[in-house]
Amino acid sequence: MNDDLGLFADPDARADERARGRKSAAAAARRAKAKRKRTILWIVVALVLAGGAGGAYYGYRVLSGIGSYEDYGGAGEADVVVEVKDGDFVSAIATTLHEQGVVASARAFTEAGAQDDRLTAIQPGFYLMKTKMSGAAAVTRMVDPAAKITPLEVKGGNVLHDITALDGSVTKGILSMLSDASCVELDGAKKCATVEQLRDVADNADPQALGIPDWALPSISAAPRENRLEGLIVPGLYHLDPGASPVELLRSVLTTSLNRLQGYGIPSGTGATGFKPYEVLVVASLVEKEGKTKDFGKISRVIYNRLAKGQILELDSTVNYKLDRPIITTSDEDRARSGPYNTYSAETRGLPPTPIGSPGMEAVKAAISPEAGDWLFFVKCETDGTTCFNVTFDEHDAAVSEARRKGVF
Template structure:
């Protein structure tokens, strides 16, 4: 059969490719197996010729055997330029199967990054395993005092220990603390350790009972001097508590300061220099009695450093107390119920010793009402203050004793507070309940009081208290 001549088609548009090749264009290859259609590359445009000829495109059934001069290796010699179309999310042709060139590139980058991460991690592990960290052996040598501050992390504690010569490196302590959960609950304060301890030994010592020293805890209602209980036991006062907190044994040397040394400083030192607020120092600075700082040590927990002098110990406590008292509302310009800040502090100390918290505001009402009527306060707590007795009752002999604190014999407030008042007692002194109460008596075994506005009501409450065995 005669072959049909190839159809003549117009030349493709010029895309600007500057290719100089006199060989005939490569014929399209027959696909060996069905493939997905691929967008054809842009065909090259030959350079302009003085005698241009038409480009003849062959049909699919063209017989290539008639062209003996077509090079057999034309496919290898001449590579067609590849056109890479950017990804189009709306193009279904982008969903190529795994294994194509387009999908392999991100996978190769991911594999490369994973390999680099593994190499880096292995290098770090190797460095840590080979070089490690410095650490002493054993439980240490000489005593040393270190301080842990509020909010310190394990790393910060380790750095403090390393700087003090306790451990060879902060990391030694941090690593050892991973196996000791008690380290996370360490309280701020001072601790006795030893130099050249292993990280594990330091962690164990810090969390051991008795390692923390210099702890002073003052409860509400505590007075400066000791109190003898009815059963003969002694409740230590602020001076004794502070003296005990000053004690530590460092390399065989005691750091204890005595209660008498503290009393001497309280009696003769410059109160403002010690940290007493001006509004209090101006009232009591002329006194030479150690009790002039009564009530100025606020309840709470204090961290004092063993080894401080008596002046340093007392000054640290008084300065911290001044901040706490001021936070409760007592400042130099404050006025409550027509009273000065110091008088308000005195009232608060009486409330603390005479009542329990539910009755604080009512007791304050009684005190202010009696002061307003020029009535004597007649409080047993003030009589017992000089006697160092904790009971709320007094004898006729006690009530007849002369003295500035005997409110049965003198009118008005005592010269100083009689205890360390709590924040709640200070607030009650600042804002008492309003009413006509001028009497109260403890009428319940739990400490609650009964209040009255007349003598008759008061006598009835006393009878009721005795029937209930309240006192």
Template sequence: MTDDLGLFADEPGEHRRRRPDPERFRRRKRRRWVTALAGLFVLLLVGGGVGYGAMQIMQIGSYDDYEGAGTGTAVIEVKAGETVSEIGSSMSEKDVVASTSAFIAAAAENKQINSIQPGYYMMRKQMSGKAAVERILSADAKVGRVEVRGGMRLDDQLAPDGKKTPGILTMLADATCTKNKNDCTTSEQMHEAAATADLASLGVPEWAVEPASQADPKRRLEGLIMPGIYDVKPGAAAEDVLREVLTRSAAQMQAAGLPQAAEGTEHSPYEMLVIGSIVQSEGITKDFPKVARVIENRLAPPQMRLGMDSTINYPLDKPALLTAPEDRERPGPYNTYLNYGLPPTPISTVSKEALQAAERPAEGDWKYFVKCQKDGTSCFGKTQAEHDAFIKQAQENGAY
């Protein structure tokens, strides 16, 4: 009988051993790995629909957690793009929660966690995971947020009722405060840093450093902070706050066209910013391009004085457009009723829309304008006679 299948021993009492097949072994091993990986992939897909994935589920099976709402205070920063796990890790490091997993487990039960915004949050120490999630989602937790709008100024403004409206520097100083007032940077400290700190080290764009350094120290940062929402770290020093804000603003200015938009024009990038600030202060958004054209037409030969009320009121810290006769007669670098050319600095923050209007003014021969409608719309004239007629119309409309 032949032993084609190798079932019989070569010698009595012995079984013939089969020679190992290395390639066959590797194929079987690969199949086992493929099967295992496929199974794991299915688990991850299923887990993703009900939590944060198989890894997170394994991690929160058993974890440390505090009880209650916690005590004391701790500031947590949420950075753009951070995951729930990364936020929980930051909290764990500062003893806000007992473990990252405690926060993850509580967050899995609250879908609002996906809407959390970057910034700084005032938390308590030794909170339960559930309490930490509820706290960070509450309106009271968000701290250090400052909204800068177009037309705002560095210094406080005198309102018609005699009260003061906080300026940007005061707002930034106030944003550094926590419940412990000893951590605050004062408005005086913020103003001092704005007037004395090295401009380049603060993040002022290179093209603005020289003209800003020649300005009155208290005015030199005017217009260099773009509108937007800024997150200020509670307890931060004045220079650190200004550096963060000005660095972000410089990037926004570049995105809005500066300094490139000044190339091929008769203006420097800083002059573009000055023009944009006047446009911002004198008109509403839809009129920005026309206001910019009036400024250009008055600057062109034969040059006229700009005659802008907003520049008169700027050093007086008044937000109103109308000016008193005695103020228009008061000499000073911002008096465009007496001086030719542009004022030495911007007179307010400049929105992207106002800056783009300064870069690309509307086409037209207008040299005059006045707010002639109650909604702020201006009427634009080519001659003094047209302008006088529009002033009469504005008075009849109750807009002047």
């Protein structure tokens, strides 16, 4: 049996060896090393009994010298962006910091933060650090909220373009927000992907290079160029590498978004609707724009009922999408200018060519599984946005009159 630690050696045999005069320096060194290993092993055993395997492993590392300990002094030198990935433990974060030159060793970070519970609460994302920081300085910086680069946040109904209200105020679109989120200042120099660069990529880049899946490619190819990515970036937070190119930024956001859509049921759960996955995404965007969450299932059913009857959709939201206006109603002039997004026209019967905004999970699920009902009409009938649903036009007309009386629109 191989007994490198010498735990099972016969003491009489060792005495015989000494008697035979085998006291060379090499043998003495081996015995000293074995003695040290036996001491370490018994300490490990004690730690296992007292505090569990985790404490034992840490103790073994420290006592046996596994894992070098080196540390810089001071608060650091040059700016550097570091990514914390989803599921990273403190040890993984420490390794990343070491590999990117932030700390001299992973142990410098883990030991400096051993008593700081905030380290276990570090969220995924990108953090602005410095090279050659002491372990303590790196811990202090990592738990400082100011170190985390603000992610892109997309909300339900957001669109790619900026929207200008009637009073002249501007609501930033997804591309403008993405430009803002891409900015970082490294050693005094600010770097951003501009809105113009992102727009050029959105309009002209190869869809496959952006990660567009097969189920969306035909519709993307046929869509108006400036609207082709609409609806493919769903609500949520997007952690961005601020040093990435415009193509990389959009591909990263689209990849994350399309993974979310898969979780919501597009494309896998759309078969029962009788519509293609991209068409269901379009329906979800209409649902998102047309009402409150509690009414999504019924709004979805109205849309499908109208499509089934060959009835034009007559949705102001599609007209206003093309005109970039956040209002409820439209005029005859507005409809004349909205082209293929004019769902009041028999010439554009059916769904618009693209989604008209970012549909959230609830809207997608409503588009996949609409409520059962015969409704063909709906209107916002309360000032809080509540929607009224009706089967006949006369009922709908009465609901519209009542809504106007209440000042809903």
